[in-house]
Amino acid sequence: LDEMLPPMEVSDEHWSEFVGLRDTMAVWSLTMIARVFYAAAASRANEITARPTSEHMKYCRNTAVCPACAGEQNTVFERRTA
Ligand SMILES: [Zn+2]
Structure with missing residues (x-):
């Protein structure tokens, strides 16, 4: 995460805040939530x-x-x- 540029929609301030959470369960939790959303979207998609x-x-x-x-x-x- 330290070497990545923030996604276009994320401000530098919010990205720094997020990267600062990397040693906590917050990053893992957000990753799991993102996977659930991805899986839900993929299951509804006609084509991937x-x-x-x-x-x-x-x-x-x-x-x-x-x-x-x-x-x-x-x-x-x-x-x-x-
Ligand atoms: Zn592969």
Whole structure:
């Protein structure tokens, strides 16, 4: 986080505040909340376009389950082909 630029919508002040929380459970909690929102949005989407970088493809260790590498997204609820 220290080396990342803040997302365009986040002010420098709020980014610094967020980075200052990195040793607390706040960052982990926000990450989990973000994953829930992502999963909810993904489950409602008709199509998810993955654009894995060549760097990702080179080092991904989960090619069988990674939606970007496997070309499909499998969950306990459903199976989707990219
Ligand atoms: Zn992958």
